[in-house]
Amino acid sequence: xxxxxLEDVTYTYAGAREPSLRRVSLEVGEGEFVVLAGASxxxxxxxxxxxxxxxxHFHGGAFSGRVLVGxxxxxxxxPADISTVAGSLFQDPETQVxxxxxxxxxxxxxxxxxxxxAEVARGVxxxxxxxxxxxxxxxxxxxxxxxxxxxxxxxxxxxxxxxLVLLDEPTSQLDPxxxxxxxxxxxxxxxxxxxxxxxxxxxxxxxxxxADRVVALVDGRVACDAPPRDFLAWAGTHAPSLQTPxxxxxxxxxxxxxxxxxxxxRAALRAAGRDARALAAARPDAPDPGDRPSRRERRRRxxxxxxxxxxxxxxxxGGRTVLRGVDLQLAPGELVALMGRNGAxxxxxxxHAAGxxxxxxxxxxxxxRVALLLQHPGDYLLAERVDDEASPEALAAVGLADLTDRHxxxxxxxxxxxxxxxxxxxxxxxxxxxxxxxxxxxxxRATKAELAARLRAxxxxxxxxxxxxHDPEFAAEAAERVVLLADGRPVADGPAAxxxxxxxxxxxxxxxxxxxxxxxxxxxxxxxxxxxxxxAPAR
Amino acid sequence: MRYVRRAxxxxxxxxxxxxxxxxxxxxxxxxxxxxxxxxxxxxxxxxSACASGVGREVARIxxxxxxxxxxxxxxxxxxxxxxxxxIARLGGVPPFGQIDLTLEGLVYGLMFGLRLLTVTLAFSLFxxxxxxxxxxxxxxxxxxxxALGATLAVRLxxxxxxxxxxxxxxxxxxxxxxxxxxxARMALLRSVASNALDRALDVAAxxxxxGFGAARSRARPGSDAYRSLRPWSRHDIAFAxxxxxxxxxxxxxxxxxxxxxxTYPLLDGAPPAQVLALAGALVAALLLPHIDxxxxxx
Numbered sequence: 001x002x003x004x005x006l007e008d009v010t011y012t013y014a015g016a017r018e019p020s021l022r023r024v025s026l027e028v029g030e031g032e033f034v035v036l037a038g039a040s041x042x043x044x045x046x047x048x049x050x051x052x053x054x055x056x057h058f059h060g061g062a063f064s065g066r067v068l069v070g071x072x073x074x075x076x077x078x079p080a081d082i083s084t085v086a087g088s089l090f091q092d093p094e095t096q097v098x099x100x101x102x103x104x105x106x107x108x109x110x111x112x113x114x115x116x117x118a119e120v121a122r123g124v125x126x127x128x129x130x131x132x133x134x135x136x137x138x139x140x141x142x143x144x145x146x147x148x149x150x151x152x153x154x155x156x157x158x159x160x161x162x163x164l165v166l167l168d169e170p171t172s173q174l175d176p177x178x179x180x181x182x183x184x185x186x187x188x189x190x191x192x193x194x195x196x197x198x199x200x201x202x203x204x205x206x207x208x209x210x211a212d213r214v215v216a217l218v219d220g221r222v223a224c225d226a227p228p229r230d231f232l233a234w235a236g237t238h239a240p241s242l243q244t245p246x247x248x249x250x251x252x253x254x255x256x257x258x259x260x261x262x263x264x265x266r267a268a269l270r271a272a273g274r275d276a277r278a279l280a281a282a283r284p285d286a287p288d289p290g291d292r293p294s295r296r297e298r299r300r301r302x303x304x305x306x307x308x309x310x311x312x313x314x315x316x317x318g319g320r321t322v323l324r325g326v327d328l329q330l331a332p333g334e335l336v337a338l339m340g341r342n343g344a345x346x347x348x349x350x351x352h353a354a355g356x357x358x359x360x361x362x363x364x365x366x367x368x369r370v371a372l373l374l375q376h377p378g379d380y381l382l383a384e385r386v387d388d389e390a391s392p393e394a395l396a397a398v399g400l401a402d403l404t405d406r407h408x409x410x411x412x413x414x415x416x417x418x419x420x421x422x423x424x425x426x427x428x429x430x431x432x433x434x435x436x437x438x439x440x441x442x443x444x445r446a447t448k449a450e451l452a453a454r455l456r457a458x459x460x461x462x463x464x465x466x467x468x469x470h471d472p473e474f475a476a477e478a479a480e481r482v483v484l485l486a487d488g489r490p491v492a493d494g495p496a497a498x499x500x501x502x503x504x505x506x507x508x509x510x511x512x513x514x515x516x517x518x519x520x521x522x523x524x525x526x527x528x529x530x531x532x533x534x535x536a537p538a539r
Numbered sequence: 540m541r542y543v544r545r546a547x548x549x550x551x552x553x554x555x556x557x558x559x560x561x562x563x564x565x566x567x568x569x570x571x572x573x574x575x576x577x578x579x580x581x582x583x584x585x586x587s588a589c590a591s592g593v594g595r596e597v598a599r600i601x602x603x604x605x606x607x608x609x610x611x612x613x614x615x616x617x618x619x620x621x622x623x624x625x626i627a628r629l630g631g632v633p634p635f636g637q638i639d640l641t642l643e644g645l646v647y648g649l650m651f652g653l654r655l656l657t658v659t660l661a662f663s664l665f666x667x668x669x670x671x672x673x674x675x676x677x678x679x680x681x682x683x684x685x686a687l688g689a690t691l692a693v694r695l696x697x698x699x700x701x702x703x704x705x706x707x708x709x710x711x712x713x714x715x716x717x718x719x720x721x722x723a724r725m726a727l728l729r730s731v732a733s734n735a736l737d738r739a740l741d742v743a744a745x746x747x748x749x750g751f752g753a754a755r756s757r758a759r760p761g762s763d764a765y766r767s768l769r770p771w772s773r774h775d776i777a778f779a780x781x782x783x784x785x786x787x788x789x790x791x792x793x794x795x796x797x798x799x800x801x802t803y804p805l806l807d808g809a810p811p812a813q814v815l816a817l818a819g820a821l822v823a824a825l826l827l828p829h830i831d832x833x834x835x836x837x
Contacts, residue, residue: 373712
């Protein structure tokens with residue numbers, strides 16, 4: 001039996017020129033785990049909003065076709081009615097939690113639907129236990145972390161035990177730990193309680209192993225609807241930007257079929273006689289720790305650094321210590337990724353670099369201006385037109401020369417970020433340091449690749465570039481050096497190939513498959529090819 | 540200052556009982572005639588705040604309010620021409636003319652300031668220890684939309700304040716520092732307002748998918764769905780009884796003049812025994828519900 005059926009749905013947002021969905025037909029059966037894949041603005045969110053009844057009831061616009069959720073036709077039933085069958089979860093946890101305590105938040109949808117107090121109490125208890133948030137029930141929502149808030153919002157979506165849950169990039173605002181936890185939770189809901197899941201997600205490697213089907217959208221049309229392995233094979237030829245790193249590694253190495261995850265990839269390599277352990281043996285030896293630069297060398301580096309943090313402490317008044325004696329030097333033209341879990345001190349360190357904060361001890365020295373791009377590019381937008389925000393040269397440098405007459409808030413996420421970058425770089429004096437705080441949140445793979453290229457160009461121009469990121473794939477692609485922060489101090493600092501190869505968590509998917517012998521799919525494929533050539537004459 | 544859940548009897552009591560108790564304490568301060576009774580009420584409210592684990596927060600508000608209370612006392616003694624016990628003559632001050640400072644004027648001003656301080660403390664304790672969600676859930680029986688609007692404001696004001704801080708930081712990251720003057724401030728304000736509108740749209744969509752629209756058609760205010768299932772706990776009963784006792788004592792004292800105090804034209808108070816009995820009764824009624832600490836864990 002199908003829980004969600006879209007029949008020939010075409011939808012155009014009010015005021016938009018092009019439709020966001022074009023003749024989409026789709027059926028989701030009971031108990032299925034369906035992943036929606038696609039680049040930004042491909043129609044994933046619109047499809048989910050149509051399934052939730054928000055399109056067209058909330059957004060207006062021109063709608064044709066039919067959406068059936070359970071037995072409810074969205075043309076006749078609004079989002080409130082649909083919510084009894086389909087719970088919805090969106091990107092931003094802050095705006096999805098509307099009440100001040102967790103218990104009230106979970107009770108809210110049940111009270112709205114007119115359940116009795118006993119049913120409300122039971123629904124709250126069940127949802128809290130199922131999602132592992134029973135300990136949070138009496139906590140104020142203002143005190144919760146992003147991951148906890150998103151779990152609470154999921155709890156509110158599930159409080160009435162709807163058979164279908166619609167999720168629109170729910171991990172995009174979360175750190176990787178919280179994001180992975182949420183995906184595991186969805187998997188458990190699907191496997192243990194039979195809840196049907198429709199999940200839109202950019203980082204497909206996170207969820208393909210749990211998925212029954214992947215529906216790929218391109219320009220508002222369903223371009224592929226297939227099991228994960230078949231989808232990856234399709235993506236290899238039709239949409240390479242949708243390939244997972246593991247699938248790209250296999251595709252570049254000429255191996256088939258593409259793996260759906262690390263375990264699958266390792267098993268396939270083992271079967272092909274290319275065990276990860278054997279590959280790891282090919283990994284170049286880590287430099288000897290005894291090769292530490294001399295004091296004179298360190299002093300020279302400090303003198304020549306574009307940015308130098310010397311024994312920087314940040315101790316909050318009446319609060320915790322965020323940075324603990326950080327020593328860090330960035331040379332001109334160097335591109336550094338700053339990694340670490342939430343609360344490790346990455347954002348604080350960048351704020352110190354840009355002079356937004358003063359160290360409680362130690363000092364920060366920069367050889368010129370520090371341009372800092374904070375996490376939310378929308379915060380930089382103050383004017384009514386794009387060309388009022390930055391000079392034509394700065395806009396051209398980030399590829400926005402043809403959008404000068406647009407309102408900044410009408411731009412897509414990636415365009416907003418480019419505009420924000422143009423704003424902070426727009427000065428006659430070129431910046432000595434460019435710092436970016438979590439620039440890849442919610443970005444698709446193609447936009448991340450564009451950003452990486454832009455950062456490399458800035459570094460090539462002589463600026464020291466430092467990027468705080470949770471994304472090891474991006475760090476491996478963009479940075480030459482990785483600094484890992486933990487508890488306010490660097491615990492690893494070295495070439496990306498060294499830092500991102502040996503870890504469990506801070507490691508790329510390719511590194512996990514190849515036992516750390518390669519970071520990126522292209523390197524991994526080259527390694528596999530080399531091994532094959534070495535083994536061929538032996539045979 | 541905001542509600543924080545702590546392990547205390549006042550936090551454990553339902554919001555209606557807690558709110559009633561805080562209002563009774565504030566009302567007792569408004570009707571108290573004698574400075575000793577007022578001082579006793581102030582001490583009792585501060586002790587209650589400490590017993591509720593929010594002593595520091597309430598004391599901080601008290602410390603902020605105390606200078607204003609003194610300013611009120613000062614203005615009263617300078618402005619009011621009543622009272623017969625002159626403590627200082629300032630001579631002729633144009634355009635006010637002859638100014639004589641009287642003991643009665645000073646005491647009245649101090650009492651006025653202290654009354655204001657005590658009421659502020661009572662409502663600070665209310666803000667820190669009474670769950671706004673629980674209170675608003677009760678209000679929904681009267682008006683669903685108003686209660687939800689108030690809750691959203693409580694929830695989103697800190698979020699919007701954080702947005703404003705972030706936008707200001709982003710402004711400082713611009714090469715020109717974001718500029719200055721009225722135009723820059725207006726641009727900042729416009730950006731904060733646009734952000735607030737974006738957030739409002741997201742919140743509205745969330746309300747829709749949480750079934751808010753269905754509330755109109757299915758559950759009516761006053762219906763079973765809006766009644767609380769929670770049985771009255773020992774703390775609910777204790778604070779409700781305490782509130783009624785405090786209100787009863789204050790009203791009875793006001794009507795009978797028990798423990799009364801006159802400021803003008805000369806200071807004239809009730810016998811000390813009466814004053815102490817009234818102060819003792821009010822303090823005991825206010826503090827007794829804090830003693831039983833069973834079942835206070837959140």
